[in-house]
Amino acid sequence: MISLQHLNFSYRKGRPVLSDLQLDLQPGRIYGLLGKNGAGKSSLLYNICGLLFPQSGHCNVLGFNPARRQPAFLQQVYLLPETFDLPDVGIDDYVRLYAPFYPAFDEAAFKKHLGVFDVPHGPTLHALSHGQQKKVLISFALATGAKVLLMDEPTNGLDIPSKRQFRKVIAGCLRDDQCMIISTHQVKDLDSLIDDVLILEDSRIILQEPVSRITEKLSFRQVMSLEETEPPIYSEGALKGYAVVAVNRREEHSGLDMEMFFNAVMVEKEKILPLFNR
Known part of the structure; x- marks a missing residue:
């Protein structure tokens, strides 16, 4: 198209x-x-x-x-x-x-x-x-x-x-x-x-992925402490603990937090973009 x-x-x-x-x-x-x-x-x-x-x-x-x-x-x-x-x-x-x-x-x-x-x-x-x-x-x-x-x-x-x-x-x-x-x-x-x-x-498209593949590769969740989870790729302080983006090793299903994902890509390109190399 x-x-x-x-x-x-x-x-x-x-x-x-x-x-x-x-x-x-x-x-x-x-x-x-x-x-x-x-x-x-x-x-x-x-x-x-x-x-x-x-x-x-x-x-x-x-x-x-x-x-x-x-x-x-x-x-x-x-x-x-x-x-x-x-x-x-x-x-x-x-x-x-x-x-x-x-x-x-x-x-x-x-x-x-x-x-x-x-x-x-x-x-x-x-x-x-x-x-x-x-x-x-x-x-x-x-x-x-x-x-x-x-x-x-x-x-x-x-x-x-x-x-x-x-x-x-x-x-x-x-x-x-x-x-x-x-x-x-x-x-x-x-x-x-x-x-x-x-x-x-x-000046380039650095990522083009369906939402389903992003949530297959990554998990988005809230945790009270970073010690209670495996080291995330990216984290931000939240009202109750932390919002984290991590590799989805347990094949969990989580909805896409697009703002978190965009921020994570901007900060951690070298860690995130290789996950989507086809």
Whole structure:
């Protein structure tokens, strides 16, 4: 569905943002794209949707070269940017203006998502708060029926109840022929959503693994004392003892703590990455 081969990208003559990047993404999956600020997450999304162009290498999305911006490609790809500027129109007018670009747009689904998000339908978009505007855009993105959905920091600006609503909406709407990439540094918002984790570091994807394999190789748990467990790969002080990441030698089943995992990879790359060499 999405294939990037030896892709290189930089801004003018600056340092490389993406270097010899290799990535293959499949339909029916939600990918969590993680990385530090400035790692190139947004640049990767913009290359995939054709708003930025690689200096070299190949980018194939749904059989198209995104840089050509062909209408048949644009109808199947939707990018929700981190920052946006909406027109001062009502929600119905916004749909009337932009839905025709997406042949598979589902107005009933759009209204359903707005209902879950508790977005008032009457005011113009400029009368809504930033968080409410973002919920309109998330609802619109999901209603497009686009096969590739790219979301850049979608939970920024959402309060805690809205983040719960976001997880509820996303969890029930991905089709088998769709692929979603969610770029975020607020990783706790995605723990229950993600099928695969991508970590971008030093202009490269240093890890691409399904959640099931991460929890097969590693265990995530709370302990009162580090002495009561085998030496962990990584630990953090918690309200009650310590949160630890350890090699899963006992084949335990534990849920993925994505924030802990990301922090562990950043600190202990030489210990964690070899566990996933295929």
